[in-house]
Amino acid sequence: MDKADKASTGKNGTDNANKDKTGSRQALWKLLENAKVHFMQLGLKRKTVIFVMGTFIGAVLFTSFIFGVIYSNTWKHTVINHVKSIESEKEDGIRSYFENMDNLAYNICYSNWMQDIFKKSVSVVRRQEMEENARDFLRSLSTLYEGNQFAVIALNGTRVTGTDSYRLDYDVDIRQKPWYEELLQNGKYVEAREGEDKGIYRNHPEWNMTIYYVVHDYNTLELTGFMVITVPLENIKKLLENGYEGTWLALEEKDGVSICSNLPEELDTGEKREEREQIVKLENRYYMSKEMLNTEFFQWILITVSDENYQKVNNPMVILVFVGMLGFVGCLLILVALAVSRYLTKPILNCAGAMLEIRNNHIGIQIKNTYMDEIGELIDGFNEMSGSIHSLIEKNKMISALQKDAEIKMLERQINPHFLFNTLEIINSLILSKKEKKAVKVCETLGQLYRYNLKQNKWITLKEELEYTKQYLLIMKYKINDFSYFDDVDERLMEAPFMKAILQPLVENSIKHGFQRKNQECCISIIIRQKNEKIHIEVMDNGSGMEAVQLQLLSEEIQNIYEHPMQRLPETGHVGIKNVVQRLYLEYGDAFNVKIISNAGYGTRIEMEIPLERAGGEGEAYV
The missing domain is CATH 3.30.565.10 (Histidine kinase-like ATPase, C-terminal domain)
Incomplete structure (x- = not known):
C-alpha cells in the first residue's frame, strides 16, 4: 500500500470516527428534547412532584458528597494535628534529654571529688582510690541512663570510664582533633561516629554520638581535662518510641544521612527531603512532617509519619444514622411535595381560568384571596390588574383628551385677536419703517406657527x-x-x-x-x-x-x-x-x-x- 492509499485510509477512519461522535451527540440531544417535550406536557401537579423528587435526589447526592468531603477534611485535620502533637512532644523530649546530659556533665565535672581527679599534686595511692570511686560512680550512671557511656580524660594522664565492655583508646588525643579550638571556644562539642572511627573507645559498636565537655579548675580556671558522654544509637532510638499504633518517627542529619528510623519500608521520604515545616501526604495514606531540630551544637531533622488508616474509627452506626436520616427526609419531602403542589397549583389554576375569562372580554373579574403570602400578593396583583384595565383605558382616553385640549388652547391663544393684532401691528410698523424684508419674515413665521398648530x-x-x-x-x-x-x-x-x-x-x-x-x-x-x-x-x-x-x-x-x-x-x-x-x-x-x-x-x-x-x-x- 503506497503513501497515498495509507493517507486516504487514515482520513476515512478519522471521518468515520467524527461521524460516529456527531451521531451520538445528535441522538443524545434528540433524547433530551423528547424528555423535555414529555415533561412540558405533564400537569402542574406532576411537574411539581417530579421537580421536588429530582431536587431530593440531587440533595441526597450533594449532601453525600459534602458529607464525604467534610468527613475527609475533618479527619485529615485530625491526623495532621496528631502528627504535630507527636512531633512537638518528641522535639521537646529530645531537647530535654540533651539538656539533662549537659546539666549532669557540669554537675559531675565541678563536684569536689571529681575536681580532685584533675589535679596533678595527688599521691599515687590517693589517685588510684579516686579513680576506682569515679569508675564505680560512672558505671552506676551508665546503668541509670540505660547504656550511656561516661568517661573522664584529665590532662594529668588520668583516664576513667564507667564501662567494662569498651576500652578507652589511649592513642586518641583530643588536643590533636581539628575541632579542638571550637571545643575550647564553646566549652562543648558534639561528634557523631560510625564505621571504623569509634571516637575515644577502641571497640565501640555502630553509630554513636559523643559529647565532649571542657573541665576547668574552679579555683584557678585552668584547663584540667575533659568530660565525655557517649550516647549509643539504641538510646537515640528510644527517644523516638511512642505508644500510638500507625505512627513512626525517624532522625536524619542535616545532609540527609539517616541516623535512626522505624518508618515502614515502603515509605520513601527521599523525594520530599527538601520540604520543611509542611505536612505532606505520601502513598495516598501517610502524612509526613519534617521539623529541623536546631540546637547550639547539632542540627537534626525529625521526621514524623502517621498512617491515616490506623487513625480512623470504624463505626457503622454513623453510616446507619446517615442513611436513616436521608430516608426520613425523603419521605418527609414527598409529603411536603404533595402539600406544596396542592397549595401552589390551585391558585395558579384559578388565575389561569380568570385570565381566560378576561380574554373573553369579561373585564373586572376578581378571585377570592385567602392567602397571606406571595401567592396572596400574586392574586392581589391579578385582581388589581383586572380592576385597573378599565381605569387604564380611561387613563389613555384622558391623555388623548388632555393632549387635544392643550393643542386647542394653544391654538386659541395663538389666533386670538389680541395676538393677531399685535403681530399685524409689528408687521405694519416694519413696513412703515421700510423694513419690508423683516415684515415678510414675520409673516412667514406666523404662517409656520399656524401650520405647526394644525x-x-x-x-x-x-x-x-x-x-x-x-x-x-x-x-x-x-x-x-x-x-x-x-x-x-x-x-x-x-x-x-x-x-x-x-x-x-x-x-x-x-x-x-x-x-x-x-x-x-x-x-x-x-x-x-x-x-x-x-x-x-x-x-x-x-x-x-x-x-x-x-x-x-x-x-x-x-x-x-x-x-x-x-x-x-x-x-x-x-x-x-x-x-x-x-x-x-x-x-x-x-x-x-x-x-x-x-x-x-x-x-x-x-x-x-x-x-x-x-x-x-x-x-x-x-x-
Missing part, C-alpha cells in the same frame, strides 16, 4: 419642537424691547422622539409672567442635555420671578397633579407649566421629574427630566 401628531422630534419654539420667540423679539434668547442643545438628541407642545408653553409662561413688568433686558435660555440615560431640560429667564408664597402654591398644585393625575386642571395662573407637567407625568409616571427654582426679582428656572429610552414611546434609547 399638525395632529402627538410625537415629533426634538428638533421640530425647538424650531417651533424659536419661531415663536422670533415674533416675541419684535414685540418685547431689548429681548434676547439662546439655546444649548446636545446635537445627539435632535432626532430623538419628543412630545409636542412642551417647550413653547414653558417659554410662553416665562414671557407672560416674567417680563410683564420688566423694563430692562429680557433674556430666555433653553438648555437640553443627556444625563444618565435621561433628557435633562432647563428653561430659564431673568424676569421678575415669584414670591415664596406664589412658588409654594405652584409646588402644591404640581404635587396635586402627582397625586391625582387624572383630574382636570383648574383655570388658574401658570396653566402652561401645569399642563406640561400633567401630560408628562401621565406619559412617564415616576420616571418624570420636575423642579422649579424662582427668586423674586431674579428670575425663574424650570428643570425637567424624562427617560431617554422611553422618549417617543419606542422603548429604546436614542443615541
